[in-house]
Amino acid sequence: MTKSFGVVLVSHVEELAFGLYKLVKEGAADTSVTYTGGTDEGGVGSSFDKIMKAVNDNEADDIYAFYDLGSAKMTLEMVSEMSDKNIEIMDCAFIEGAYTAGALIQSDNKKEVIDEQLKPLIIK
Amino acid sequence: MTLTTDETRQWLLEFSKRIQEQKQYLSDLDQAIGDGDHGSNMARGVTAVEDMIKDDSLTKPSEVMKKAAMAMISKVGGASGPLYGSAFLDMSKIIDEESLPEVVEAGLNAIKKRGKAELEDKTMVDMWGPVVEALKTDTLTQAFIEETMEATKPLKAKKGRASYLNERSIGHLDPGAVSSGYLFIAMIEEVGKND
Numbered sequence: 001m002t003k004s005f006g007v008v009l010v011s012h013v014e015e016l017a018f019g020l021y022k023l024v025k026e027g028a029a030d031t032s033v034t035y036t037g038g039t040d041e042g043g044v045g046s047s048f049d050k051i052m053k054a055v056n057d058n059e060a061d062d063i064y065a066f067y068d069l070g071s072a073k074m075t076l077e078m079v080s081e082m083s084d085k086n087i088e089i090m091d092c093a094f095i096e097g098a099y100t101a102g103a104l105i106q107s108d109n110k111k112e113v114i115d116e117q118l119k120p121l122i123i124k
Numbered sequence: 125m126t127l128t129t130d131e132t133r134q135w136l137l138e139f140s141k142r143i144q145e146q147k148q149y150l151s152d153l154d155q156a157i158g159d160g161d162h163g164s165n166m167a168r169g170v171t172a173v174e175d176m177i178k179d180d181s182l183t184k185p186s187e188v189m190k191k192a193a194m195a196m197i198s199k200v201g202g203a204s205g206p207l208y209g210s211a212f213l214d215m216s217k218i219i220d221e222e223s224l225p226e227v228v229e230a231g232l233n234a235i236k237k238r239g240k241a242e243l244e245d246k247t248m249v250d251m252w253g254p255v256v257e258a259l260k261t262d263t264l265t266q267a268f269i270e271e272t273m274e275a276t277k278p279l280k281a282k283k284g285r286a287s288y289l290n291e292r293s294i295g296h297l298d299p300g301a302v303s304s305g306y307l308f309i310a311m312i313e314e315v316g317k318n319d
Contacts, residue, residue, distance in 0.1 A: 046205075070203065
């Protein structure tokens with residue numbers, strides 16, 4: 001594995017998650033970024049199974065997870081409780097938070113530095 | 125008195141039946157103050173619950189309840205998935221040893237923790253909270269559950285999609301409190317009827 005942390009993106013909408021993934025990868029080429037959005041049927045919502053898969057598919061065991069709205073957070077919490085990985089659910093602005101975390105992980109910053117720079121982006 | 129495996133199964137099957145019968149009504153309630161999918165989301169969840177708990181190899185109430193939890197978590201797709209799922213999961217942890225008031229209270233606490241909601245936020249908590257109190261005083265009836273559903277009408281929503289409506293959320297029933305009401309009506313019907 002190349003980096004100490006991975007990033008997981010969870011949206012209510014699949015395309016939104018994919019769009020943010022493209023953006024985050026711009027600043028985090030060697031960082032493991034996985035994403036998911038929507039329900040199992042592809043509708044608007046969240047899927048426990050899809051979020052679990054995004055977590056499992058991520059190369060890192062220590063993960064910063066970002067979400068868009070409340071029920072994605074609740075589902076993410078359930079995944080986090082049942083996963084063996086260490087998942088930090090960040091209440092940050094979805095786009096700014098994920099991009100910042102990706103770029104900071106990419107340039108090998110320590111956890112304290114990453115957390116400190118994410119702090120002003122906490123909005124929920 | 126603890127529940128039997130069969131009571132637990134019958135309770136959840138009756139809950140499923142009621143949700144499927146009221147699917148359109150629940151979505152209509154949700155249309156007024158939310159995104160209109162509570163009925164279809166819940167119906168998808170309880171259909172999965174039915175499939176999971178039919179398994180005859182489940183021999184303890186906790187096993188049945190845990191299967192139901194996983195079905196709700198995996199299949200609902202909206203906020204009620206993790207909420208019902210967390211409730212059922214925490215209930216499954218004590219249902220083999222504790223009696224109904226404690227079991228339902230464990231569910232209530234799980235919902236509060238997951239949804240960060242309190243009484244009078246116009247959520248499921250406004251059904252689960254009063255039901256726990258009524259169970260403790262042995263005063264739970266179907267009429268009480270129906271009154272408790274009605275009591276969500278004048279509340280202003282403070283959590284979930286309905287909270288964006290502010291004052292306009294007043295005057296509508298909370299769909300999550302109503303679907304939870306069906307859970308407890310099913311419980312009255314199926315738990316203890318063979319005593």
